[in-house]
Amino acid sequence: MPTKILDRRQVLECLPMRDAVEAVEEAFRAFALGEASMPPKVYLPIPEVQGDFRAMPARFSRYAGLKWVSSHTRNPRDHGLPAVIAVFVLSDPETALPLALMDATALTERRTGAAAAVASRHLAKAHAKIGFVGCGAQARSVLEAHRVVFGDGFEVLAYDKDPAAAEAFADEAGGRVASLEEASAVDVLNTLTPSRTPIVEADALLPHTHINAMGADAPGKRELALDVLLSASVYVDDPKQALHSGEVNVPVRDGVYVEADLAGTLGEVIAGLVARGEGRTIFDSTGLAIQDVAAAARAFERARLQGLGLDVDLLNREI
Known part of the structure; x- marks a missing residue:
């Protein structure tokens, strides 16, 4: 063959x-x-x-x-x-x-975008406003996937440390450029950066914000402050990968977050084995084979x- x-x-x-x-x-x-x-x-x-x-x-x-x-x-x-x-x-x-x-x-672009949208489908409480922190190529597939899941009736808020990147993405998406704080105060927040220092703080979020933390995919990377993790129900794609290289890897390394703090996996929510948490939720995505x-x-x-x-x-x- x-x-x-x-x-x-x-x-x-x-x-x-x-x-x-x-x-x-x-x-x-x-x-x-x-x-x-x-x-x-x-x-x-x-x-x-x-x-x-x-x-x-x-x-x-x-x-x-x-x-x-x-x-x-x-x-x-x-x-x-x-x-x-x-x-x-x-x-x-x-x-x-x-x-x-x-x-x-x-x-990878397709399935990563799809994973974020699937997480939003099962974990988000609302989707009227969707924020993006990091407006590179992956943000475009995440946006496309969310439109497959939710249609195109939501508002897009774009933030990037490179203003030109945020403006280009906002123009393509039919959204608008926002400050980091404004882009975080949304129903669904997608973080898509290679950051090694926290970008998003808990005070900037709404009480029900769902976050797709997509950027941390190697040890040492993190996008969310510890107070964000502690204020939310955290669901991972795979516990071992998340503890090693996901959004929780640095707090785990530092001894301020443990596996028992996780609410479960996204797959368990989809399969009906674990309930969606009340209040804020986080999907810690490392990418699965x-x-x-x-x-x-x-x-x-x-x-x-x-x-x-x-x-x-x-x-x-x-x-």
Whole structure:
């Protein structure tokens, strides 16, 4: 069986955001119910460029897969390249055949945006005002996914330490530029920065604000002050990953927050195993390999159905 190769454009074409939202929600539910398997994420630091590679394997439904993803924050400045570059291998668990090799930068953008919107669907109490702290490429997919879930009737407030980035995003979104405090005083707040110092303070939030904390994905990163965590019910995508590299990792390291303080996982809420908390809620997102497998499977199936992508005999067993 040939291996299907999909580039960025083809992945985006074969994975509409609505499909990504459905796939990610299914993956969260399956993981909570023990119907998917996912070994720990492996980090390979590249300290000379302040970057790293991450290997993310998982099995979900009829597929297994591995994402090889980088986080090289100097890339845009030094090389004119994206900070995140990734590839994904989708395999058949029964035969081990490589079914597809695809750009996973687009895949990651789609499934990360979808994860935030799925969290908002299950944890937010309202969505009239949605704020963004950090207005880069990922903010656009988070916005698109929220429009899939909630429609486009909400107000968008944009803040970025780079005013030009906030203005560009606000213009595209049909929203408006706001101060950090104003962008935080919303129904749903999406934080999407690589910060290592807290940005959002509890005093800026509404009593019912739901936060999608998307930026912390490595040890030492954090976007929320400790008083924010302590004032909210915190749900994670995976406890081990969150404690190691999620929004709670620094407070855990410092001994002021422990695993028992977590309210549960998003998957448990979706599966009806854990109730949504009253008052403020936080989704601490580190990104799960099962999300990638679920999304990649959707892209592969659509590409196969529509005859898209390049079919290559990687094994070439005649040689």
